[in-house]
Amino acid sequence: MKRWTSPKPVASVRFLLPTPTSPKFGKADSYEKLEKLGEGSYATVYKGKSKVNGKLVALKVIRLQEEEGTPFTAIREASLLKGLKHANIVLLHDIIHTKETLTLVFEYVHTDLCQYMDKHPGGLHPDNVKLFLFQLLRGLSYIHQGHILHRDLKPQNLLISDTGELKLADFGLARAKSVPSHTYSNEVVTLWYRPPDVLLGSTEYSTCLDMWGVGCIFIEMIQGVAAFPGMKDIQDQLERIFLILGTPNEETWPGISSLTLFKLERFTQYGPKNLRQAWNKLSYINHAEDLASKFLQCFPKNRISAQAALNHDYFSNLPPRLWELSDMSSIFTVPNVKLQPEVGEGMRVFGKNNSFSKSLSNSKH
Secondary structure (H helix, E strand, C coil): CCCCCCCCCCCCCCCCCEECECCCCHHHHHHHEEEEEECCCCEEEEEEEEECCCCEEEEEEEEEEECEEHHHHHHHHHHCCCCCCCEEEEEEEEEEEECCCEEEEEECCCCCHHHHHHHHHCCCCCHHHHHHHHHHHHHHHHHHHHHCCCCCCCCHEEEECCCEEEEECCCCCCCCCCCCCCCCCCCCHHHHHHCCCHHHHHCCCCCCCHHHHHHHHHHHHHHHHCCCCCCCCCCHHHHHHHHCCCCCCCCCCHHHHHHCCCCCCHHCCCCCCEEEEECCCHHHHHHHHHHHHCCCCCCHHHHCHHHHHCCCCCCCCCCCHHHCCCCCHHHHHHCCCCCCCCCCCCCCCCCCCCCHHHHHCCCCC
């Protein structure tokens, strides 16, 4: 099969800011607010319409406190997103800065993976899981090549269009990683999708951080339930992970004893299990268990990269043209690539009560 080749480095792109030749961009009156979609601590999200080209948009309005100025995470999200141009990353159209607010104008996407799975309980169609995962890995490979970590992968942050396009969203916690010795906050990923190294207090991580989240999402799409749904605290979350993958030690995870929250006596000693023992549907899909096991490695350096995962045998029955697409080309431009109807119903177009707004308004802005 065709091999995945490295995407071109993230290049600087022309960004729609006010210029003498495009006076309508960068101004609040260029967009009509249609309805409020959701509200968080720092931001409100509206469905809107561009008066420039008539397209639907999502308006993420971030409130600015005079004494605090522009929230740093909002600046970080905007600066990262304006340089990212990929079919599987939500597109930032415009930025509007006033004294009271900072508004990020995104393409409008109908729903997200969390709501899609809620609408189709019990696990998704295996072919659809494959297409969603392929798109997720495409987007991640692109940002990882640009030395950017997402740091908050979860179903709510993966937008799904009415045609089945998956787009990475909510880069409020994302960080550009350029110097390997940098350390980052370990309070970054929603507990269920947070890797054991971060749960144990590690602040030194790289792209492998995101790959754990991919594994959790992969399992959830197939099985229909969260992979590690911790109910109490970090200890409970780790116990759930170790119950299936085995309790780590210095032999299986060199350096684990130096992590601040790791004390071997605190944890029940489990041996590793086959993943199909925990998630039986993996056994019905060719190569799914093997790929999942490569994502869900407790020792961070053992996790497969996004780029390598795209070449895994799990994807071997997809059309070779998918590996030749340009960054901005959708996988659905390839003949015969389309979503299958889920059990009991076909694809729906989701309307007002979508959770796109949750992804945007709940981010820590």
